[in-house]
Amino acid sequence: MRSSKYPRIGALPLRTRVSLPISASRSFLVGATLTTQHLLILLRSDYKDDGTNVLLDANENAYGPALSSSITSNKSSNIDFLGLNRYPDPHQHELKQLLCNLRNTKAHTQNSITPDNLFVGVGSDEAIDALLRCFCQPGKDKILVCPPTYGMYSVSAQVNDIGLLKVPLKKAPTFDLDVEAMSKAMSEDRSIKLVYICSPGNPTGSLIPKDQVQAILEHPTYNGIVVLDEAYIDFAPKNSSLAEWVAEWPNLVVLQTLSKAFGLAGIRLGAAFCAPEVAALLNALKAPYNISVPTSVLASNAVSKEGLKVMEDNTAKIVKQRERLIKQLPKIKGVGRFRGGYASNFLLIEILNEKGEPDNVTSLAVYEKLAEKRGVVVRSRGKEHGCLGCLRITVGTEEECTRFLATLPEVIAEVYREHAGLK
Numbered sequence: 001m002r003s004s005k006y007p008r009i010g011a012l013p014l015r016t017r018v019s020l021p022i023s024a025s026r027s028f029l030v031g032a033t034l035t036t037q038h039l040l041i042l043l044r045s046d047y048k049d050d051g052t053n054v055l056l057d058a059n060e061n062a063y064g065p066a067l068s069s070s071i072t073s074n075k076s077s078n079i080d081f082l083g084l085n086r087y088p089d090p091h092q093h094e095l096k097q098l099l100c101n102l103r104n105t106k107a108h109t110q111n112s113i114t115p116d117n118l119f120v121g122v123g124s125d126e127a128i129d130a131l132l133r134c135f136c137q138p139g140k141d142k143i144l145v146c147p148p149t150y151g152m153y154s155v156s157a158q159v160n161d162i163g164l165l166k167v168p169l170k171k172a173p174t175f176d177l178d179v180e181a182m183s184k185a186m187s188e189d190r191s192i193k194l195v196y197i198c199s200p201g202n203p204t205g206s207l208i209p210k211d212q213v214q215a216i217l218e219h220p221t222y223n224g225i226v227v228l229d230e231a232y233i234d235f236a237p238k239n240s241s242l243a244e245w246v247a248e249w250p251n252l253v254v255l256q257t258l259s260k261a262f263g264l265a266g267i268r269l270g271a272a273f274c275a276p277e278v279a280a281l282l283n284a285l286k287a288p289y290n291i292s293v294p295t296s297v298l299a300s301n302a303v304s305k306e307g308l309k310v311m312e313d314n315t316a317k318i319v320k321q322r323e324r325l326i327k328q329l330p331k332i333k334g335v336g337r338f339r340g341g342y343a344s345n346f347l348l349i350e351i352l353n354e355k356g357e358p359d360n361v362t363s364l365a366v367y368e369k370l371a372e373k374r375g376v377v378v379r380s381r382g383k384e385h386g387c388l389g390c391l392r393i394t395v396g397t398e399e400e401c402t403r404f405l406a407t408l409p410e411v412i413a414e415v416y417r418e419h420a421g422l423k
């Protein structure tokens with residue numbers, strides 16, 4: 001195992017402030033505090049597992065994993081099942097390097113990112129939470145979010161007793177950032193420590209233009225982090241990711257995940273691309289062995305040359321079905337406008353009432369009937385800001401889209417009939 005280049009976490013004193021080189025442009029790091037429970041941990045990487053050592057340090061089970069031989073004899077994967085009695089690599093350097101290779105496109109900067117620019121976590125949800133715990137003081141600080149957006153930002157803020165300031169996106173269908181309103185809030189409220197921007201947005205599917213992100217990054221007085229959540233970025237046009245931009249902007253954190261385009265939601269692997277100082281804080285704060293051996297092996301395979309080819313082929317199939325839905329859905333009676341963009345693996349569509357107006361009663365009835373009577377499960381988003389009467393439809397396989405397209409008109413007609421009968 002590669003020896004650690006980070007300070008030994010266990011050597012840090014109680015309630016220590018991690019002392020890192022802080023330049024003027026990185027002054028947002030000053031408030032970041034790590035507490036005892038995150039620090040008193042000795043890592044296996046203090047000593048190498050070179051295959052000859054007797055490892056009696058981590059209370060592991062030397063007799064091996066309690067797995068049946070049908071699993072341990074399986075040689076078709078790269079997972080060393082018999083080695084699963086040992087804790088995993090806490091640093092994940094090789095996986096981080098593969099992620100850097102993927103995102104060093106030179107489309108947005110001539111600088112390169114390295115594994116020191118990365119934190120990897122249990123899905124990007126871990127990074128969302130870790131950033132809050134790292135940069136916000138409970139009961140005092142706030143995050144800024146732009147509804148309609150991914151719900152986990154506010155859930156995590158609530159759990160951590162962090163305040164929430166909402167600056168809604170501009171109107172559909174662009175769902176642009178309201179740069180002016182955001183900038184005003186960032187100037188006026190010094191307790192805002194994180195600004196969460198989702199691009200492509202969930203549930204909007206809209207890619208936020210780079211100049212809008214830049215305007216937020218360039219805010220003259222804001223002294224916090226701008227988090228750009230790119231969970232769906234590989235469904236957007238090529239080179240849309242701004243991950244490598246963290247080499248230019250020390251106040252930018254870009255979140256990505258293998259749960260979407262890579263189809264690996266089950267392994268839980270997310271990444272935060274950021275300045276090395278921010279990565280060091282997040283890495284010091286995390287549970288030491290947050291990435292399991294199977295997750296690490298499968299994630300590395302997914303971002304290898306062969307894995308990327310599969311991801312690109314599957315993404316192309318999804319994009320083709322997305323195009324099909326974009327063409328076919330407007331032909332269905334009762335389907336209104338697309339309310340968001342087309343940069344993701346879902347579409348946001350209006351469901352209309354009998355009068356041709358977007359309406360939550362109708363969309364909710366359609367949603368329930370689709371799921372309960374026809375086994376087609378979509379997401380109702382009508383209560384979200386700017387999404388009146390909207391359903392969010394994930395783009396499935398060709399067969400799934402065929403079934404959805406055949407079922408939706410029947411269900412809408414049924415809902416209309418029922419509403420007429422009730423009157």
Ligand SMILES: Cc1ncc(COP(=O)(O)O)c(C=O)c1O
Binds near residue numbers: 122201232
């Ligand atoms: C915008 C956005 N960010 C992050 C996530 C969480 O991803 P992960 O599975 O990596 O935790 C999701 C999941 O739906 C999402 O929609």
